[in-house]
Amino acid sequence: MDFPYARLRRRPDVEAENLQAYDATDVLLVERGLSLGVDGHEIAVIGDEYGAITLALTAAGIDGIRVHQDLATGRRALALNAADLGLAGFEPHDLGAALLRGVRLVLLQLPKSLAELEEIADAVARWAAPDVVLVAGGRVKHMTLAQNEVLARRFGRVRAERAERKSRLVVAAEPLPVPAAPPFPVTQRHGDLVLAAHGGAFAGAKLDIGTRVLLEVLGLADPQLRRSAPEPGETGPQPPSGDGISGVLNEEPTEPAPVVVDLGCGTGALAASYALAHPAARVIATDRSAAAVASARATVAANGVADRVDVMHDDAASELPDASADLVLLNPPFHLGTSVHTGAATRLFEAAARILRPGGELLTVFNSSLGYRAELTRLVGPTEQLHRTPKFTVMRSVRR
Structure with a gap:
């Protein structure tokens, strides 16, 4: 698939020469998502900063994707980029049951903080389907073993893959039982x-x-x-x-x-x-x-x-x-x-x-x-x- 990533923009967020609207991690997550053949209504995308993951999947004909973006600027950028490219087929959600209920594949851009990753991992294990697979990606220079440890507290199987294009994917599966109440706030x-x-x-x-x-x-x-x-x-x-x-x-x-x-x-x-x-x-x-x-x-x-x-x-x-x-x-x-x-x-x-x-x-x-x-x-x-x-x-x- 030849998706026009370079056409994506960050607006209304700050735009500058050293800031772009996608990275190699987005591309790896899209490639993995397409290879697994999961129905779009069973896919959730989390942390898609400006819509690169969501829009590349919808451009490939996947419909019904649920997406959670923390930043209002990211949500607006996704909508603007979708309009520019004439794409639809996704639904925005807050982090919670509506985002994850029945989901079998989660594509995640790893967040900066371990606490945020812990809340996301708990939400996936708590509300997604029992056979859910979480594919998390990040730039190698920003990844740590502690991220794997956080995921291992909510999933029975966590595997880090080899780095590619200075990015790496971590795959988590087999969600573990969660405490009665969510850990946050x-x-x-x-x-x-x-x-x-x-x-x-x-x-x-x-x-x-x-x-x-x-x-x-x-x-x-x-x-x-x-x-x-x-x-x-x-x-x-x-x-x-x-x-x-x-x-x-x-x-x-x-x-x-x-x-x-x-x-x-x-x-x-x-x-x-x-x-x-x-x-x-x-x-x-x-x-x-x-x-x-x-x-x-x-x-x-x-x-x-x-x-x-x-x-x-x-x-x-x-x-x-x-x-x-x-x-x-x-x-x-x-x-x-x-x-x-x-x-x-x-x-x-x-x-x-x-x-x-x-x-x-x-x-x-x-x-x-x-x-x-x-x-x-x-x-x-x-x-x-x-x-x-x-x-x-x-x-x-x-x-x-």
């Missing part, structure tokens, strides 16, 4: 805050350092987590000042209720903490990762603020109206998949600028080495440093 308490996390959520149920620094600046960190004095090279946390956010941070309720957006919310630590401290605010948490969104929903429920926090699965707040937010909180990523690339942060800065009302404020925490101040000033408005440690910097930008 996991929870962890951080002072008064409870974090919940599914396998694919960044940092799991831990409170990542950047988020903790931003919570300190906002005055929302639990006293047990605060340090008594700055470390060498730090400036002490400075609360935002000026006209823009002073009303939002004020304990007195305002009319109308201020709108606060946790952009790229992850497990929802910022959204839940802000909602707990500011009952009058309307808080929106949004992330492009389905695992993060499921985690954030579990987090706000665990903290009793589910009625005050709206959690959305969305790419760069695309579903929020222009000039609708008073405050945006942002701890942006600096990786795209396994590539170091600042394009993801730029897209979120642009999104914050779009959804902030004039005079609204963006509080951003990022690795101090990245130096985003000029870009924030250009895209959002006047930007000042509120806090700096050797590792992290917090900036305040006012929407011009």
Whole structure:
């Protein structure tokens, strides 16, 4: 089969010369899937970043494939690529029983985290057909023996194949009995805050350092987590000042209720903490990762603020109206998949600028080495440093 992989695009995700919409692992998974002759209604594809696996199979005449993609950008890219190529014959699903019930073949692009792989392996063993075969693939440089060990906890037979085109397939079969309850989400308490996390959520149920620094600046960190004095090279946390956010941070309720957006919310630590401290605010948490969104929903429920926090699965707040937010909180990523690339942060800065009302404020925490101040000033408005440690910097930008 001669599928036009080169025609696939990553949009609406970041596009650049060093970023492409498929790799050799996709091709190997497609070749294996076609060779097994399984009916399309008994095939599930998981982790297909931009649709290369799903669309190559449908182009070969396989219909009824179920597909799960964690990222909203991947789901939209699949739809756009399918439209460009005139292809159909697949159904999107979240990770769960509807995706896997009765499935006899799972094609998986191995995820970065072992926790995410554990959740996927458990789901396949829990809901797929008893004779299911899981074919997982990855780039050799990113694969570890620990991935085989995770699979072996849910499958009686796990076999790694020889590397080909710098990629490798691992085949798992004979699913083992699973515990009564799924292993995710996991929870962890951080002072008064409870974090919940599914396998694919960044940092799991831990409170990542950047988020903790931003919570300190906002005055929302639990006293047990605060340090008594700055470390060498730090400036002490400075609360935002000026006209823009002073009303939002004020304990007195305002009319109308201020709108606060946790952009790229992850497990929802910022959204839940802000909602707990500011009952009058309307808080929106949004992330492009389905695992993060499921985690954030579990987090706000665990903290009793589910009625005050709206959690959305969305790419760069695309579903929020222009000039609708008073405050945006942002701890942006600096990786795209396994590539170091600042394009993801730029897209979120642009999104914050779009959804902030004039005079609204963006509080951003990022690795101090990245130096985003000029870009924030250009895209959002006047930007000042509120806090700096050797590792992290917090900036305040006012929407011009």
